[in-house]
Structure formats: structure tokens, C-alpha cells
Amino acid sequence: MTDQVLIFDTTLRDGEQAPGFSMTPDGKLRLARAIAALRVDVIEAGFAAASPGDAQSITDIARQVEGPIICSLSRAHRGDILASATALRDAPRKRIHVFLGTSPLHREYKLHMSREEVLEAIRTSVAYAREFVDDVEFSPEDAIRTERDFLVEALSVAAAAGATTLNVPDTVGYTTPDEIGELFRYLGEQVERSAETIFSTHCHDDLGMAVANSLAAVRGGARQIECAVNGIGERAGNCALEDVVMALRTRADAFGVATAIDTTRIMSASRTLAQITNSPPPRNKSIVGANAFAHESGIHQHGILQNRETYEIMKPEDIGLQTDGIVLGKHSGRHALAARARELGHVLDGDALNAAFVAFKAVADEVGTVDTARLSAILAEQSSHKPQSLWKLNKVDIRAPVSATAWPVARVELEHGERGRVTDIASAPGALDAAFLAVSQVLGIAARVDSVDMQYLAAEKDVEGPAGQAATVLVEVTVDVSGEIFSGRARARDILPCCVSAYLDAVSNADAVRRLRSQQSSRVNQAA
Known part of the structure; x- marks a missing residue:
């Protein structure tokens, strides 16, 4: 029988802690639903003691998201644990995740605690968490740089106090696959625990090995992987959920384990995260990047x-x-x-x-x-044998009134080889929205913007424009037309016309497909 590996998603906790990835409460709830649809085993919804907003988000998720265990992180403090227990009160399935630094660096410089004091804090905090929930996870922060004998002792104390999951985090992305695999085998032999207590791995990507290290930990005996959608997280990020799940699935012959993940929901979760944080994954990102399944050669x-x-x-x-x-x-x-x-x-x-x-x-x-x-x-x-013309943007003018209640007005001038120059005007809540609407009116196609990806590439210092700047803007736009997605791209010196040109390109693609289908339908009718 194939062993099951649990997937513990920390996108909403460790992922959101990373600069640039903060989310609104509504955004966190929306993403939690997308992650739950993946069928992850655990959602770490946040750090209840961090702020009232984080506690409220955990409460909302606990009440409204069904399926996974909902988890809250806590320091080894009674106040933190109580905050987590309160936030998780309405969750049908809940877990409190307690952590405390155990490495010499953390003990000496951050905690100012002796070994004995750390062990006592682990014992009392885990026992206190068990007063509220039956499912308690303990993490010795900076486990990889902790002395092995002390790491064994700390994990054994946590298990004796009632921890059901023992997480071994590579907090700073320091380890290597061979090292962590051997460490988990060692811990499996040395740590005193019940047969039901499982080991978990939490790897960071500072040296680019988070996924490899997580897979090596599984080979060493870990049966829970902590990870995040698109690999977001502190500094260089966490183990990417999509990477580790698809590695276990694609190379089931090598790992001999399985997950409960519905992989067909991976792309949806990735896009939801990108929309909420305005941070799409790089084009060459494995599994979910725009080029992951693209071939030009x-x-x-x-x-x-x-x-x-x-x-x-x-x-x-x-x-x-x-x-x-x-x-x-x-x-x-x-x-x-x-x-x-x-x-x-x-x-x-x-x-x-x-x-x-x-x-x-x-x-x-x-x-x-x-x-x-x-x-x-x-x-x-x-x-x-006749030249064919595409629409191109000649001019875009925006009038944005100072009043907060008035909408901007956009005037666009397009040119076509057969239709000549066509001008239209539109008004919308945003300046770009108005320009996009004017373009749609000219082409006669209603479209909704699905995504906009813009890169502003500044030139080298010795290449300057007339105003001291020289840059290239690359914009890619995807639009939804009657449920179908079409993309467009443009490159220019100025952001506004570049965005409008990319939108025009996307809508032109939709128009080309529409015309093609009309021609094919006519041929079928004539043949009939």
C-alpha cells in the first residue's frame, strides 16, 4: 500500500509574511477556498497573536472553509496559544502549531534561555495547547542548526507533552538533500514518540533547494510537507506546493508515496494568489509559469x-x-x-x-x-495576394477629473488599412478601463480584462533619454471574451499607450477567432 504524505499549506501564514505578499481579509478568505479546493490536508491560516486582523481572518476561515484542518501558529506563550484557540473555536477540525527556537544562535541571542529553560517551555506550552485541541504540532525553530542530541530531546519532550506532529524546519534554507534525508532517518530512530506521531518537513529556498530538501525528507521518513502556493514565503520563499506535489506524482516510481491533492486545481490556486497579491510567478517558474508548457523551438x-x-x-x-x-x-x-x-x-x-x-x-x-x-x-x-491590415493604436488621450465622483474619459484613435482612422470615446471608473472600453467599442467586442503583467525595464545609466530616463515597457494582457481567454502583448516607451496596445492586440486575437468561426460556419452551411 502506498504511504500517504500530508500537505500542509502555509501560504496564508508564512507566505503572507513575505514583503509584497500581504493580503486583505477578503483576499485571504478567497485564497483559503482555492487552497481547500486543492484538497490540502492542513491550512495554516495565520498567526492569531500577530494582529487583530490576522485573528479575525483565521476566525472567518475556520467558520467558512470546509475540508482541511485549520491551523494557527503560536509562539510558546500562553497568550499566543489562547489567541489561536479562540480564533479556531468554530473550526470543525483544528490544530495549534507551537514553535520555539532551539539552535544555539536562537537560545543565546534571541531567547536568552538555557537548554533546560527551552525544554520546560516546550513541555508547558504543548501541554497547554492540548487543553484546547487534540491536534498539536510542535516546531523547533532553526532545527537544522540545532545540536542533534538536543533536537532529539526537544522533540521527545514535545511528543511526551502531547504533540501529534513533530515539524523539523529548515528555517533559513541551510541544509542539503543528503543531510536532511539522513537527519530524518536519525530522528526516526532516536525520538521517543507514539506510533501515531508523524514527522513533518518545512524547508526554505535560500539556496534554491527547498523542494529537493522536502523530497529528501520524505525519503527519510517525513510524512507531512509544509509548503506554499507559487513557493512564496520569507526571503527566497518556501517549498513550492505545485512543485513538490507534481514531483511526487510524476515520479511515484521513485518516491512510492502519494498525496490527496486534486492537481487539476493547481493552476486555479496559483492564479488566485497572483491576482490577490498582484505578483504572478516568473515565466520560467516550474509547473505554473507561463512557459512551463510552452514550446517555441x-x-x-x-x-x-x-x-x-x-x-x-x-x-x-x-x-x-x-x-x-x-x-x-x-x-x-x-x-x-x-x-x-x-x-x-x-x-x-x-x-x-x-x-x-x-x-x-x-x-x-x-x-x-x-x-x-x-x-x-x-x-x-x-x-x-492582398495586403492585410491589423488595427494599430495611433493616439490615446485621457481626461481625469479632480473630483472623486467623476469618471475619467478616454479618447482613442485606431487605424486600420481598410477602415482608415476610427476614433471613439468612453468613460469608466479608471483611466485604463475607459481606454479599453473605447477600443472594444471600435472593434465591437465586449471583453473583460483577466490579467495585466507589466515590466518596466530601465536602461543602463549611460543610456539616457531627453528627460534623464530611457526605458522599455513590456505589457502582456489577457482578456475574457464570452468565457474564452485571449492574450495580447506590446512593447513601447510609455506605459499608458503600451497597455492600450496590448489590450488592442488581445481583442484583435478574439476578433480573428470570431471571424474564422464565422467563415467556417458559412462553409458548413453552404455545403449543407
Whole structure:
């Protein structure tokens, strides 16, 4: 029988402690629901004694989120433990997580306590927590840098006092996979505990090994992994939930353990966190990054078109992502172009494919990624031998009144090869919203912005513009049109027009798909 590894999610506690990741109470509740949908075993909802707001969030989550055990962190203080017990009062399943530093550094410089005093604090605090809940977790903070004999003693005392989970945190991301795996094997042999008491691992990513160390701890006997969505957390972050879960699933042959996680909810949880914190994961982030299942290289695309397993060790559908993974750009080959053209209703082979490929490469060298609208224009031009035009932004003007109750007004001027220049005006609560609405009115497509990712790349100091600045802005926008997601991108010197151009690109892609479907429907009707 395969062993079960519990997943303890600390996104709402350790994750939120990281600079730039603070969340509102509503945001925390929304994220807690997304994490619960993953079917994690434990949600560490916060640190009740940290602030009244944190305590209230834990209370809200305890009352409204069903499924996982709801946990609150506490220092080894009676006041902290009481605050956690109060916040967790309404949770059907609850845990109090008590921690205390045990390393020489923590004992001497932070706690000013002797070994004996630390052991007594562990004993009394865990016993006090057991007066409120049956499920108590204890963590010896900075366990990796704690003397082994004292670590064994501290964990044994906690177990004797009633701790049911013994967490061994690599608080500063110091350990290595070989070291932590051997440590867990040693602790499994030396720590006095009941058969029901399990070991847990909590690894930080300061040296980039949090996931590897967590997996090594599992091999050493840990049966709970503490982790966070998108790997957020103090300093360089925590073990990433999506990485460790998919590693255990993909390499079940190597680890021989399983989790209860519904992996098809991973992408949803990642996006929810990104929306709440305005911090999307890097493009090259494993599992959930924008490039995790994307292929632009012609060699890779050819392999993927034949069999996805040639270059993918897991399916995007496994994490709740619907994509074919093919990104058309300057590194793409003929096979990928022909496949995407076929999806758009154009059969390319022989001279037609060669001509389209030359035109495609010219556009790809200029714009980077060739999206649906641009590709449709290339293919239409090849078949009709007439130049095809895309919408482009000529001008955007914003009038933002001083009054807090008045809405900004945006005037956009777009240009099209056949329709010429078209101007429209719109008003909305935000300046960008008004500009986006004006664009939608021109194209006749109602769209809702799903995400905006902006990078402001400052130039080197010796490259200055007329005002002492020289920068490039790269904006990527995704929009929802009738339940479908379309993306667009733009690069410019100025933020506002760049955002509007990226939105125009996304809506143009939606328009291209709409036109394509209309043409296909007409052909079917004519054939009938």
C-alpha cells in the first residue's frame, strides 16, 4: 500500500509574511477556498497573536472553509496559544502549531534561555495547547542548526507533552538533500514518540533547494510537507506546493508515496494568489509559469506535434491548464506553422507553405510572438495576394477629473488599412478601463480584462533619454471574451499607450477567432 504524505499549506501564514505578499481579509478568505479546493490536508491560516486582523481572518476561515484542518501558529506563550484557540473555536477540525527556537544562535541571542529553560517551555506550552485541541504540532525553530542530541530531546519532550506532529524546519534554507534525508532517518530512530506521531518537513529556498530538501525528507521518513502556493514565503520563499506535489506524482516510481491533492486545481490556486497579491510567478517558474508548457523551438514543436511525451513529462491538463503548448515565434519551424494554419482553416503545403513560412519569419523577427490575429493576416494575404491590415493604436488621450465622483474619459484613435482612422470615446471608473472600453467599442467586442503583467525595464545609466530616463515597457494582457481567454502583448516607451496596445492586440486575437468561426460556419452551411 502506498504511504500517504500530508500537505500542509502555509501560504496564508508564512507566505503572507513575505514583503509584497500581504493580503486583505477578503483576499485571504478567497485564497483559503482555492487552497481547500486543492484538497490540502492542513491550512495554516495565520498567526492569531500577530494582529487583530490576522485573528479575525483565521476566525472567518475556520467558520467558512470546509475540508482541511485549520491551523494557527503560536509562539510558546500562553497568550499566543489562547489567541489561536479562540480564533479556531468554530473550526470543525483544528490544530495549534507551537514553535520555539532551539539552535544555539536562537537560545543565546534571541531567547536568552538555557537548554533546560527551552525544554520546560516546550513541555508547558504543548501541554497547554492540548487543553484546547487534540491536534498539536510542535516546531523547533532553526532545527537544522540545532545540536542533534538536543533536537532529539526537544522533540521527545514535545511528543511526551502531547504533540501529534513533530515539524523539523529548515528555517533559513541551510541544509542539503543528503543531510536532511539522513537527519530524518536519525530522528526516526532516536525520538521517543507514539506510533501515531508523524514527522513533518518545512524547508526554505535560500539556496534554491527547498523542494529537493522536502523530497529528501520524505525519503527519510517525513510524512507531512509544509509548503506554499507559487513557493512564496520569507526571503527566497518556501517549498513550492505545485512543485513538490507534481514531483511526487510524476515520479511515484521513485518516491512510492502519494498525496490527496486534486492537481487539476493547481493552476486555479496559483492564479488566485497572483491576482490577490498582484505578483504572478516568473515565466520560467516550474509547473505554473507561463512557459512551463510552452514550446517555441521548431525541433521541440515537431516532437510535441507527434507525441507530447517527447518533451513533456506531465500533461498541462493534470494541473488544470488547457493549452497545446505551441508558441509561434522566430524559432518555430514549418511543422508548427502548418499545424496552426490548419487549425485556422488553411491547408499549407509545398510552395504555399514555403511562401507563408517566409512571411511568417519576417513578422516573427519583428514582433517576437506571432499571435492568432497576425497569423490570420499572414495566411489571408498569402491566399488573396492582398495586403492585410491589423488595427494599430495611433493616439490615446485621457481626461481625469479632480473630483472623486467623476469618471475619467478616454479618447482613442485606431487605424486600420481598410477602415482608415476610427476614433471613439468612453468613460469608466479608471483611466485604463475607459481606454479599453473605447477600443472594444471600435472593434465591437465586449471583453473583460483577466490579467495585466507589466515590466518596466530601465536602461543602463549611460543610456539616457531627453528627460534623464530611457526605458522599455513590456505589457502582456489577457482578456475574457464570452468565457474564452485571449492574450495580447506590446512593447513601447510609455506605459499608458503600451497597455492600450496590448489590450488592442488581445481583442484583435478574439476578433480573428470570431471571424474564422464565422467563415467556417458559412462553409458548413453552404455545403449543407
